[in-house]
Amino acid sequence: MNPIFSSEELRKIAKAIKEGKTDVDSTTDLGITKTKLRLGKEGFFVNDAEIKIPKIREGDKSCYIAIDGELQKILYFSEETKGIYRLVPTSNKPILQISGTSMHKMEFVERIKWDKLKGKILDSGTGLGYTAIAASETADEVITIETDNTVIEMQKLNPYSQKLFENKNIKTQTGDIVDEIKKFKNKEFDFIIFDAGTPRSSGEFFSLNNYKQAFRVLKKGGKLYHYLPMHQITRGRDFGAEVVSRLKEAGFQKIERNIKDSYAVAQK
Numbered sequence: 453m454n455p456i457f458s459s460e461e462l463r464k465i466a467k468a469i470k471e472g473k474t475d476v477d478s479t480t481d482l483g484i485t486k487t488k489l490r491l492g493k494e495g496f497f498v499n500d501a502e503i504k505i506p507k508i509r510e511g512d513k514s515c516y517i518a519i520d521g522e523l524q525k526i527l528y529f530s531e532e533t534k535g536i537y538r539l540v541p542t543s544n545k546p547i548l549q550i551s552g553t554s555m556h557k558m559e560f561v562e563r564i565k566w567d568k569l570k571g572k573i574l575d576s577g578t579g580l581g582y583t584a585i586a587a588s589e590t591a592d593e594v595i596t597i598e599t600d601n602t603v604i605e606m607q608k609l610n611p612y613s614q615k616l617f618e619n620k621n622i623k624t625q626t627g628d629i630v631d632e633i634k635k636f637k638n639k640e641f642d643f644i645i646f647d648a649g650t651p652r653s654s655g656e657f658f659s660l661n662n663y664k665q666a667f668r669v670l671k672k673g674g675k676l677y678h679y680l681p682m683h684q685i686t687r688g689r690d691f692g693a694e695v696v697s698r699l700k701e702a703g704f705q706k707i708e709r710n711i712k713d714s715y716a717v718a719q720k
Contacts, residue, residue: 453481453609453611453614454517454518454519454609455480455481455498455503455517455518456480456481456482456515456516456517456518456526456609456610456611457478457479457480457482457515457516457517457518457523458482458513458514458515458516458541458546459508459512459513459514459515459516459541460513460541461478461479462505462508462516462523463508463510464476464478465478465489465491465495465496465505466505466508468491469491469492469493469494469495469496469505473491474490474491475488475489475490475491476488476489476491476496477489478496480498481611482515482541482545482546482611482612484611484612498518501521502521503518503521503522503523504522504523505523506523513540513541514526514527514538514539514540514541515538515539515540515541515546517609526538526539526606526609528602528605528606530600530601530602532600532601532602533550533600533602535550535551535602536550536551536552537549537550537602537603537606539606539609539610540554544558545558545580545582545612546580546610546612547580548579548580548603548606550603555579555580555603557679557713557714557715558582559710559713559714559715560583560647560677560679560713560714560715561582561583561586563677563710563713563715563717564583564586564587564645564677565586565589567677568589568590569587569590569591569642569643570590570591570592570642571591571592571593571641571642571643571671572591572592572593572595572640572641572642573587573591573593573594573595573641573642573643573644573645574595574596574597574633574636574640574641574643574644574645574669575587575594575595575596575597575644575645575647576596576597576598576629576632576633576644576645576646576647576648577597577598577599577600577603577629577647577648578596578597578598578603578604578607578616578624579598579603579647580603580606580607580610580612580613581596581607581613581615581616581622582612582613583645583647584596584616584622584645585613585615585616585619585622587643587645588615588619588621588622591621591642591643592621593621593623594621594622594623595623595625596616596622596623596624596625597624597625597626597627597629597632598624598625598626599626599627599628599629601626604626628655629646629648629657629662630655630656630657630659630661630662630665633662633665633666633669634665636669637669638668638669639668639669639670639671639672640669640671641669641670641671641674642670642671642674643670643674643675643676643677644666644669644670644674644675644676644677645676645677645678646666646676646677646678646679647678647679648679648681658695658698659698660698660701660702663698663699663701663702663704664702664703666702667702667703667704667720670720671720672720673719673720674719674720675717675718675719675720676699676704676717676718676719676720677715677716677717678695678699678715678716678717678718679714679715680692680695680709680714680715680716681714682714692709692711692714692716695716696709696716696718699716699718703720704718704719704720705718705719705720706718706719707719
């Protein structure tokens with residue numbers, strides 16, 4: 453992978469250069485591994501080529517990737533969705549933001565890890581792949597589906613997404629879950645994970661018909677883990693309650709709603 457840095461890490465490296473240091477302890481993969489970088493007058497060396505550090509303002513929280521000897525901010529505009537995509541560093545894994553909305557909620561990922569899902573799992577949408585990767589630690593097979601091509605490109609850049617492509621029990625697919633789910637057999641999956649974007653950008657994802665399809669392909673006793681965006685909450689709307697109502701109508705029972713962490717778990 454190309455070297456990738458947080459803005460905070462680059463500010464640390466720039467400070468070391470200013471102090472006249474010849475090397476600095478750093479990371480080129482957002483903290484997964486540690487390395488020692490040789491410093492030059494304006495940047496650092498990778499494979500004997502000096503990469504100049506651009507001026508980074510103090511409040512900037514971004515990820516930068518080294519391509520062809522230059523640092524580029526991971527910030528894209530999609531003509532397809534009209535969204536602005538950013539990889540944002542955190543104290544742990546980076547998160548994906550689309551037009552200011554964070555696409556990954558770590559509490560939801562932690563619930564997937566905690567429950568140690570087994571068997572065959574359907575995951576949609578993939579995002580940076582954190583839920584699919586968490587599920588793959590205990591599952592036999594995870595089929596994960598993503599519809600957004602820009603998100604798929606972000607997966608390739610993010611060091612923490614690489615297990616999506618490395619883990620043998622993860623199968624990635626491109627497509628709209630609303631269409632793709634119809635291709636699966638009745639009672640094919642032990643568990644289903646639904647984690648889409650906003651209702652405005654997700655088509656029929658939150659529709660009753662999609663939940664009926666999820667009920668159809670889920671085995672008896674299986675569970676659907678569903679992240680619930682806080683859509684229009686400032687207007688007094690309880691979008692999560694609307695989703696729970698549709699899940700009940702689709703046939704799901706024993707629905708556990710976690711309001712604090714914005715998700716529900718529904719059993720067939």
